[in-house]
Amino acid sequence: MRIFIGIDLDQGIRGKIARFVEGVSGFAPGARWVLSDSLHITLKFIGEQKEEQVDAIARRLRRIESCPFEIQVSGYGFFPTAKSPRVFWVGIHAGPQLAQLAGDIDAAVAELGVPREDRPYSPHLTLARAGGRSGEPKWRKGDGPSSTFAVLQKRLAAMGELDFGKMTANQFILYQSQLSPAGSKYTKLENFPMRPAESH
Numbered sequence: 537m538r539i540f541i542g543i544d545l546d547q548g549i550r551g552k553i554a555r556f557v558e559g560v561s562g563f564a565p566g567a568r569w570v571l572s573d574s575l576h577i578t579l580k581f582i583g584e585q586k587e588e589q590v591d592a593i594a595r596r597l598r599r600i601e602s603c604p605f606e607i608q609v610s611g612y613g614f615f616p617t618a619k620s621p622r623v624f625w626v627g628i629h630a631g632p633q634l635a636q637l638a639g640d641i642d643a644a645v646a647e648l649g650v651p652r653e654d655r656p657y658s659p660h661l662t663l664a665r666a667g668g669r670s671g672e673p674k675w676r677k678g679d680g681p682s683s684t685f686a687v688l689q690k691r692l693a694a695m696g697e698l699d700f701g702k703m704t705a706n707q708f709i710l711y712q713s714q715l716s717p718a719g720s721k722y723t724k725l726e727n728f729p730m731r732p733a734e735s736h
Contacts, residue, residue, distance in 0.1 A: 537584070537585060537587065537590060538582075538583055538584050538585075538713040538714070538715070539582045539583070539585055539593070539710060539711065539712055539713065539725070540579075540580060540581040540582055540583075540710075540711050540713060541578075541579045541580045541582070541597070541641055541645075541708060541709065542576040542577055542578045542709055543576060543577040543579065543607070543705050543707075543708050543709070544576055544709055545575055545576060545577070545661075546703040548701060548703070549609050549701050549703055550573075551572075552700045552701060553572050553609070553626070554572035556698070557569055560688060560691060560692070561664070563690075563691050564624070564684055564688040566666070566684045567664040567666055567685065567688075568665050568719075569663065569664045570662055570665075571719060574719070574720060574721070574722050575661055576661075576709075576722070577659050577661065579637060579641050579708060580638060580641045580642055580645065580653070582650050590710075590725070592648055593648055593650070593710070594710055596644045596645065596648060597641065597644060597645075597708075597726075597728050598728060599644070600637075600644055600728065601731070602633065602636070602640065602708075602731075603633065603730060603731070604704050604705060604706040605631055605633040605634065605704070605730075606630065606703070606705075607628060607630045607702065607703055607705050608628075608629040608701070608702045609627070609628060609629075609661065609699075609700040609701060609703075610626070610627055610697065610698055610700060611626065611697070612624065612625060612626045612627065612692060613627065613660075614685060614689075618689065620682060621682055621684065622665065622682065623662055623665050623666075624662075624663050624664040624665075624685055624688065625660040626660065626663060626698060626700065627660060628659035628660055628661065630659070630705070634657075634659060634705070635659075637708065638659075639657065641708070642657075664685075666682055666684040666685070706729065707728055707729045707730055708727075708730070709725075709726070710724075710725045710726045710728070711723065711724055711725060712725055
C-alpha cells in the first residue's frame with residue numbers, strides 16, 4: 537500500500553481554505569484543484585510498502601517523542617518559480633519543532649530501509665497543479681512559462697497577505713493513499729499523539 541506521514545489540519549483552517557479556493561479556482565480553470573478534505577501537512581512520503589513493513593513502520597513511529605506545537609497557515613507561492621508555475625501552494629510556518637519532527641520521522645523510517653530525504657524539509661499545502669503535472673517542487677523537464685495560473689497570480693497580487701489562521705499540532709498520522717481518477721483518497725491508519733517528553 538502507498539503510505540505517508542502527515543499532520544491533519546483543524547476544521548477552522550480547512551474551512552477557510554475551502555472558501556478561499558471556491559472564490560479563486562475560477563481564475564485558474566485549467567488547474568487541478570485539491571479537495572479541501574484531503575489537505576494535510578506532509579511530514580514524510582514513503583510510497584509503496586508491503587503490509588508487514590507498514591506494521592513495522594507504525595511500531596517505530598510510536599516511539600517518537602514530540603511536544604505539541606503551533607502552526608500558522610499563511611502566505612503563498614508557486615513551484616518551481618512564479619514565472620514558470622506548475623504548483624500553487626500556501627505556506628506553513630512553525631517553530632523548529634516541525635522540521636525536527638520531520639527529521640525524527642525520516643531517521644526512524646530510514647532504520648527500516650526507507651530512503652532518507654535528499655533536501656531540507658520545506659512544509660507547504662499544495663492547493664492546485666497545472667493539469668496533470670507533477671507536484672514536485674524542483675525544476676522538471678518541460679517546465680517553462682505557463683499561462684495556467686496567470687489570471688490567478690494577478691488576482692492574488694491584488695488581495696494582499698493570505699492568512700488562514702493558527703492551530704496546535706498535537707498528533708501526527710500514518711495515512712494510506714489510494715490513487716483514483718477523481719484524485720487521491722487518504723485513509724488514516726494510525727494516530728500518534730504528541731506528548732511532552734517525560735522529565736527524568
